[in-house]
Amino acid sequence: MAIIINGSDYAVPADPRVSLLDLLRDRLGLTGTKLGCNQGACGACTVLVDGQRILSCLTLAVQVDGREVRTIEGLGQEDGGLHPLQEAFIRHDGLQCGYCTPGQICSALAMLEEAGRGDPSHVTADLSAAPLLTREEIRERMSGNLCRCGAHNGIVEAIEDYMAGADA
Amino acid sequence: MNPFSYGRAEDVVDAMRQGANGAGRFLGGGTNLVDLMRQNVEKPSALVDLTGLPAAIEEAQDGGMLIGASVRNGTLAAHPAVRTRYPLLSRALLSGASSQIRNMATVGGNILQRTRCAYFYDPEGARCNKRQPGSGCDAIEGFTRYHAILGGSGQCVATHPSDMCVALAAIGADVQVMGTSGERTIPIVDFHRLPGDRPDLETVMEPGDLITAIRLPPLPAAIHSTYRKVRDRSSYAFALISVAAILDVKDGFIDSIRVAFGGVAPKPWRALRAEAVLRGRAPSEAVFREAADAELVEARTLAGNGFKPDLLRRTLTAVLGELAEKRA
Numbered sequence: 234m235a236i237i238i239n240g241s242d243y244a245v246p247a248d249p250r251v252s253l254l255d256l257l258r259d260r261l262g263l264t265g266t267k268l269g270c271n272q273g274a275c276g277a278c279t280v281l282v283d284g285q286r287i288l289s290c291l292t293l294a295v296q297v298d299g300r301e302v303r304t305i306e307g308l309g310q311e312d313g314g315l316h317p318l319q320e321a322f323i324r325h326d327g328l329q330c331g332y333c334t335p336g337q338i339c340s341a342l343a344m345l346e347e348a349g350r351g352d353p354s355h356v357t358a359d360l361s362a363a364p365l366l367t368r369e370e371i372r373e374r375m376s377g378n379l380c381r382c383g384a385h386n387g388i389v390e391a392i393e394d395y396m397a398g399a400d401a
Numbered sequence: 402m403n404p405f406s407y408g409r410a411e412d413v414v415d416a417m418r419q420g421a422n423g424a425g426r427f428l429g430g431g432t433n434l435v436d437l438m439r440q441n442v443e444k445p446s447a448l449v450d451l452t453g454l455p456a457a458i459e460e461a462q463d464g465g466m467l468i469g470a471s472v473r474n475g476t477l478a479a480h481p482a483v484r485t486r487y488p489l490l491s492r493a494l495l496s497g498a499s500s501q502i503r504n505m506a507t508v509g510g511n512i513l514q515r516t517r518c519a520y521f522y523d524p525e526g527a528r529c530n531k532r533q534p535g536s537g538c539d540a541i542e543g544f545t546r547y548h549a550i551l552g553g554s555g556q557c558v559a560t561h562p563s564d565m566c567v568a569l570a571a572i573g574a575d576v577q578v579m580g581t582s583g584e585r586t587i588p589i590v591d592f593h594r595l596p597g598d599r600p601d602l603e604t605v606m607e608p609g610d611l612i613t614a615i616r617l618p619p620l621p622a623a624i625h626s627t628y629r630k631v632r633d634r635s636s637y638a639f640a641l642i643s644v645a646a647i648l649d650v651k652d653g654f655i656d657s658i659r660v661a662f663g664g665v666a667p668k669p670w671r672a673l674r675a676e677a678v679l680r681g682r683a684p685s686e687a688v689f690r691e692a693a694d695a696e697l698v699e700a701r702t703l704a705g706n707g708f709k710p711d712l713l714r715r716t717l718t719a720v721l722g723e724l725a726e727k728r729a
Contacts, residue, residue, distance in 0.1 A: 252435075
């Protein structure tokens with residue numbers, strides 16, 4: 234068995250103590266995914282497993298054996314260009330130091346999928362209706378990703394801008 | 402982190418077989434257990450991963466629901482039948498943690514998660530009767546903003562951190578447990594123990610027991626329900642206090658009433674005294690306050706949580722007022 238990371242197979246580490254985050258960063262050199270709190274409080278280590286956003290710091294690498302992992306390295310264009318959401322983050326100053334950015338971007342892409350299939354959030358007033366992605370909804374749905382520089386306004390604007398472009 | 406072996410269970414029988422030997426732990430999403438292992442609070446010698454077990458959400462013939470223990474919190478919160486028939490459960494789940502953590506955390510793991518008492522989490526720096534029975538408690542004289550006002554003891558005042566369980570307590574859900582001598586059903590309100598002089602014993606689970614599912618009873622009144630959580634920031638924080646409530650009014654009087662509290666006790670706190678005050682009365686702010694007072698008769702505050710009784714009174718009054726207004 235193997236873990237499929239950004240389309241390539243990687244061996245599962247023999248030591249079950251290795252987190253998915255440590256596998257990515259320390260063993261595979263995929264340092265785009267960031268180590269923040271290492272206890273599930275900051276979201277910097279967010280990656281996609283079978284399309285779902287999860288925290289790689291609290292995931293044992295052995296648990297994703299046979300599953301598909303996407304990291305920030307796997308989101309760009311085939312010609313090496315940036316993902317449109319990455320472009321939007323730059324346009325809207327959705328970052329200052331940039332440390333939380335890979336997690337923010339992975340998280341935002343999954344968040345748009347969740348909202349697109351109608352998943353409610355804590356601030357959704359009517360649980361029986363399809364949620365509208367207002368700024369309040371985006372903020373709540375992105376609350377698992379902290380930005381210590383306080384670039385949240387730019388992050389929300391970048392997501393809105395990307396949504397508008399994706400609709401067009 | 403201490404070394405441990407890892408195995409993935411195919412089904413309940415396989416999980417029971419693998420889990421039966423030694424100081425092992427069942428692993429769900431790992432959002433609490435892996436963290437505790439990294440802090441050296443938990444040191445299992447073996448992990449049996451349950452996330453590959455069937456994770457079905459079924460609508461039962463009797464109108465209730467059966468939810469597999471490996472269902473993820475996020476999946477359960479978004480399920481159409483839960484959203485329409487047990488909205489307090491969706492709301493409780495959605496108020497907990499973050500989307501990432503809800504995508505990982507399982508229903509069984511949520512029920513069995515440990516307290517977030519900072520002293521429990523600090524093996525090097527703090528005494529804790531829950532972690533090390535008889536060693537003492539540094540919380541009681543310490544930082545107690547998040548600690549219990551109901552059901553605590555001189556040994557432990559830690560709170561149970563789950564939002565989901567508070568909704569389940571109001572619904573009156575059952576926990577299905579597989580043990581070495583077969584399957585049994587435990588009401589969620591009886592599942593967690595109060596600390597007394599054994600705060601290390603948190604539930605009625607026996608060694609080797611496995612939660613297989615939770616069962617929601619048919620409860621038509623639950624469509625008139627909600628969950629409100631009060632916390633230090635508006636998202637991604639544990640509760641200071643929370644209220645789950647189901648309320649229906651018929652002919653001007655409270656007909657169905659279920660209330661449970663979170664953030665105030667070592668277990669999800671079903672407020673039966675408050676319910677007894679409310680049942681059959683005409684809804685009013687005075688009656689809601691009377692109900693809160695009845696439940697708080699035995700409340701004991703600590704230096705850091707003296708605000709909780711009033712916060713609970715006001716929140717219960719607001720939640721019941723909101724539900725009663727919709728049924729007026």
